[in-house]
Amino acid sequence: MKLVYLVLDGVADKPEDGPTSLEVARKPALDGVASKSACGLVYTVGRGVAPESDAAVFSILGYDPHTEYTGRGPIEAVGAGLEIREGFEVAFRANFATVDPETRRIIDRRCGRNLSSEEARELARALDGVDLGVHDGYARVVATVGHRAVVVIGSRSRRLSDNVGNTDPAYEKRGYVSVAKPSFEPFVAEARPLDDSEEARRTADLVNAFTELSIRVLRGHPVNMARAREGKLPANAILLRDSGGRLPRLQRISEKYGLRFGAVAEMPVEIGIARILGMDMASVPPPSEDKAKDYADRLEATLKLLERNDVVYVHLKGPDEPGHDGDLKRKVEAIEAIDKYYLAPLLREIDPATTALLVTADHATPYTRKSHTDDPVPLALMAPGVTPDGVPRFTEKECSRGSLGVFEHGYEVLPRLLERLRRVYA
């Protein structure tokens, strides 16, 4: 049996807000798959939870993020090739952002979403290894993709704790599962200890010292001088979120399902997840403007992994960013590009008699809300022995009528559907 598990990042919208991107997009390949599939909806982490990609992806891979999870920071660190010194280091997901340095008001959480990875690397180098002046502390800063980075707050001699709040106001830590806030005060938040331990207080002090230092160092940085000359927003602050002090201890996915898993992932967080779960990784360059080339690379990687694995998890970032930017046109274009340059050629390459296809999303990023929401996402399973529901198109509303019904948690999807496929392939 072979299965391609295609995850379209943030592709779902909020149907009650009006036409959704999936309804507007011209996507013959996706709609063709839906018409040959059993369909349904998934609350990827759970009803009422607007998840970040990390918890959502662990969940749709079959791991309940409320039982064993340790935050997005360590996952992004693995994706960036960083190790964490347990007990003395805490890893955060970070954003280069634009703030008013006097008031700490956030002008743009992503400094205009036009920071090149090279600019980010130069800015990170100015802060990587800095001494924080308290608690024998220091920071490591590694740029990843665009405005994204990993920051590790450490102490050479004092124990630290990951039980501290975010300085990024857009997401709220609820234990280790961070959720997107529908609205927030646009100011850099003070990191707070989330318990009364000395370790948590010490860590919060170090985070706040890092925030101040990053604003001082980035203010006059040549990259920002050049950006100002080009009329671009400065990357003059670093927002931290989703702290974690160690990696989650999870069963390797191949042992969990008794199947070999490959992964095609574009962003550090999904790369980190695939590594932690022991998947056979194909490395592909980060997304570029040339979608035809990007998706040809991702298709080639998928086919190569299919040769030596039973399941290939493919995570395509495309629709999420325009969702965050509130841009319906670009979100529709992102879906159409995946349909035309990835899915249509994939369907020409795989044998539907022996290779199943499961398509879904990690969460909704409605362009009408410009953030992740708790809306359920559509799901379609096309496989031999699976009777199609006659769903005409891959959209939120159409898939809600499917025979698979509603999965209350993403971690129910793979166990239930792999069991169904095993019966067919047995």
Ligand SMILES: O=C(O)[C@@H](CO)OP(=O)(O)O
């Ligand atoms: O990294 C990203 O693409 C998004 C969501 O995961 O984060 P942010 O909203 O901070 O850009």
